[in-house]
Amino acid sequence: MIVTTRLNRFRQSPWGLALILPAILMPLTTQLSVRLWMLDGYVYLIYLPLATIIAMLLVYDWKAFPGIATGLSLYYFNRYAPGPAAAIVASWLMVLLSGWSGYRLQVKRRWGVRYGELRLMPNRLFWLAFFMPSLFVFMMQTLAMAGLVPLKGSIFHWEPFSLHTLLNFQSALLACVTMVPVCYLFIRSLRSPGYLRLTIFRLRQQFSPEVSKTEGAVWALLLAFLLTMLLQFAPGRQNLLATEYGLPLMLPLMLWAAMRFGYLFTGLVWALLLMVLYQLRDRFLHPDTGPYQLAVISANLLVFSLSLLLMAAITTRQRRTLARTKAAALNxxxxxxxxxxxxxxxxxxxxxxxxxxxxxxxxxxxxxxxxxxxxxxxxxxxxxxxxxxxxxxxxxxxxxxxxxxxxxxxxxxxxxxxxxxxxxxxxxxxxxxxxxxxxxxxxxxxxxxxxxxxxxxxxxxxxxxxxxxxxxxxxxxxxxxxxxxQYRISKKIALLNTVQQALKSNGFQLIAQKICGVRGDDYHAVWLALENDRREPVPAAEFYAVINEFGLTWELDCWRLRQVLSFINQHRAKLPGIRIATALFTLSLCRPGLAKEIQAMLQDYCVEPWQLIFYVEESPMLTPHGGGYRAIDQLRYLGCRVAISNFGHGYGSYALLKQIEADMLRLNGEFVRNMFNNSLDYQIIESTCIMARLKKMQVVAADVETQEADNLLRKLGVDYLQGTLYGEAKPLHSLVEQDEAPPQRLPD
CATH class of the missing domain: 3.30.70.270 (Reverse transcriptase/Diguanylate cyclase domain)
Known part of the structure; x- marks a missing residue:
């Protein structure tokens, strides 16, 4: 506790971390700055020390000045004579004092608001991104013209309107526009480690809600492709993407990011991208590219950076305003x-x-x-x-x-x-x-x-x-x-009463149909039938909808499962090894302890798990992030088989098929009925079979009514076939009567 308190004091105090950081960051950022060597010295293409010092002021305010003065003195007094070093340090401090004072006087208490706040962007652009770099270059040029600093082999030049001075000025502007947020994030994270997590949270929040993983992956792949073309391939006439002509193609890509991914993400990625492109400019720029061409490229990038960051800030604010408006509409x-x-x-x-x-x-x-x-x-x-x-x-x-x-x-x-x-x-x-x-x-x-x-x-x-x-x-x-x-509500409640009475008095009827296995491993599918008070059949879609709506899913699943297990237990001598497939509502899969309850039922009725196959409807809850994924995994571990029913009818898609883990896949009968008349249905069946084999899942085809359909589905790799071709649907108890009937003798 004492160590933590002292560490926090060290991070916050002007005589702690704020005193040490400038002395460390000045030489480090100078080495990281991008330079261009010329005949009369060198110039900077991106000048990081000024951006770092401005970031220090944004984090520590006036408390940063003792450390800044110390860091500048240590850096320049080790490289120049005392007179020039003192003049340079004094110029630095004059620039920082005047620029920071003007900024503080204009924005007052909101000086430390995070980057990307649109209301403060004009003030920051003027004082921090224009006034300070301009005054800094003016002061340095004044020192050079007065002869107070050495000119030979340095960044200083005696001519104020030379290309040398223009490149230095643009490097300071570009660094203050694009690199200050990165330096601010680094220094603020050192001062408050939790700020990095907060930034990541804000970065995710600024993404448009419509952005999908596919969109993000496409954007990243395009960016990686353009970077690879620029940095890895040799430039030539046959490949313009590997020259500076490929550079403008990144601009619409970054505009895409500004419109969809928010200010923080766009600003950080663009800053890092500029550093990579400038450091590795020899990979894609022509060897004859001179300082004049670089000045033009730098000016273009500066203008685009301003447009890009402003657009990102505006779209981020619009999304935030729209989200607040939607939230207000809910209250x-x-x-x-x-x-x-x-x-x-x-x-x-x-x-x-x-x-x-x-x-x-x-x-x-x-x-x-x-x-x-x-x-x-x-x-x-x-x-x-x-x-x-x-x-x-x-x-x-x-x-x-x-x-x-x-x-x-x-x-x-x-x-x-x-x-x-x-x-x-x-x-x-x-x-x-x-x-x-x-x-x-x-x-x-x-x-x-x-x-x-x-x-x-x-x-x-x-x-x-x-x-x-x-x-x-x-x-x-x-x-x-x-x-x-309302009539519809009353009708629904009447049907609800019918369902509840059927649950209490065993009023449901179990209907079974044989499912033919291509390898002889047949089983029977069981579903429910219901009659109303007038002995009229109720469509399954109607009473299933009522059961789902009024929360009776588990009651029905439990009743149906006990009836099936009781049938297997009572007729195990006449129907040894029978396998039965029964349905489970998706909401029942989200029930805590579902697998344990089913295991207890299996033990009560002395039924083996392999004799049960559970049909579950397609739903997003079957994905790894849904509530039913764990229940399916537990049922499979228990020994039961799980099949996805009516695949392609509801939420089903290849994305769902890729994520779920099941044993079987039951194709919707609509595809099977139309596969001879519609080539698209045929292709869907074929592709689903291929995907199922890759997932090691067996395929069940429903509504098979002709021998031609049987032959075609077998060729496509379907494992189980269901339809009137193999037997009509009949009450479950009739399976015992069918087994007791003597076999018909074939005529001699």
Missing amino acids: DPVMNLPNLRALSLALANSAGSTLCFLTIPDLDRLSRTYGLRLRIHYKSSLAAHLKPELQPGEDVYQLPGFDLVMRLEGSGQLARIENITARLKDYCLNWDGLPVHPGIGVSYCSVLPPVNHLYELLGELSGMAELSLTSGITENLQQKMTQPV
Whole structure:
């Protein structure tokens, strides 16, 4: 602790790190500066010491001057006689004092704001990037003309309007425009090590949200290609990219970075790129390139650097302003609560949520009596009163009128909702000495994304919450059907009741169909069928949508899995070694401890893991960053096989196929049905088979109805075939009856 405190003092004190750094950086940056040797001495193409000293001032302010004076004295008194050295050091200090004083007087307390702040850019460009370099070159030229410094073999020249002086002036300008942010980052990181992590965070933040990894990789490859052409290949007439003609091609590439990658990234990359190009200029410049051509190139790069950095700063600020505008659009400015748009966005980004609807109809009467401020104050204070019951990522959302809605993460939040209800009963607002305690109706339901019917759902929740005011209990939209407010919602709830009753009374029917393996390893796929109260079949898409929306995925998966395991256990003598494929909802894969629960079921029914194949739908949650990736890995480790169902129908793509790890891939039947009529479908099947073989995955083709399709799919490398050609779908229990039937004798 003592060592850390002393180290921090050393970094912050003007007699610590600020005193030592200039003495170290002056000779180091001088050696790193790019020079050009001429007949009457040498000139700088990029002069780093001035940029480094300005960066020292930006970090330490006036505290940097003792160290700067010490570093300049040590450097120049070791290279010149005392008289010239004193004149040079005095000129340096005069330039820094005048430039820094003008800058501080104009920007006042905001002198140390990070680079890229657009409001300070005109001030910094004038005082730090123009005034200081101009005054510095003027002072050095004055010393040279007065004969106070040696001219032979040095950077000084007696003629003020010579090419020699112009190159030195441009080198100072270019360094102050492009190199100060790099030097500032280096010195600031030495003073505060956490600043480097902060810079990396800001750099990532400044990227456009639409930038993908592919775009970044393409940009980096193009930059590497141009650098390779410039620096590795010999220039010649046959290859103009390897000459200075290839240099302008980097300009649109950097403009791309300025528009998409932000100011920090563009500024740092451009500064490093300039150093590399200037240091290795002999690789791509013609041997006859003289100082005049270099002066023209330097002037062009200076103008482009200004344009590039200004454009990067402007686009970065525009993105930041747009992000703030979007964030402001998600918040109610009167209540200071997130609005309905924010709720819709939160539901879309969540794997599953529980909506808790609060209605306070008495607020309408009270606000007419005591004014609108009562409603505003009551709703905002009620939201603050409920905040302790919320977890990170959850919130209370403002609705028009006298309603509020809460979003809780996940489903099955009954205990938390009971705590929220108890907390609501304890709340009372004191308004001008009058206790305000109106009745609050509460209703809730679980939803899964995508929630396309949010407005209708909130309307039904509002009706249920009003019922709660009379019943005195919290109403659950998924368990109690009331007089419908919207027909679609009522129909959905009726179907939900049918599903729940089927789960309780084993009302689902298991349908099985044989899947033919090309190597004789057949298995059976099992899915669910449901009938409503009128004995009419319910389409699977309809009741699956309700199950997903109201959070019954695991209940259904658990019921189906137990039925399948019970069938295998009961008929193991008649159907030895039978393998059955059953589906798992993607949300069930995100359930903690899923593999352990399935392992316990297998042990209860004495079924081997290899007898189960799990079909999972395509979803981004199957990728390494999704919640289902780990569950798939655990199921495969357990011994079960996992197949990606209906590949190509939903989120499926080669990008998904590259990331997921599974055993089998089930092609969507639409491709198989159309492969003879549509060459694109055929190519999709062929390419998918190739990709699956590379991933060591087996391929299952659905909806195979003809022998021609069978022959073609076998040639393409499909491992399993499913369709009416191999057997009709029938109830699962009929497999036992089929096995008991005596085989038909062939005629003699």
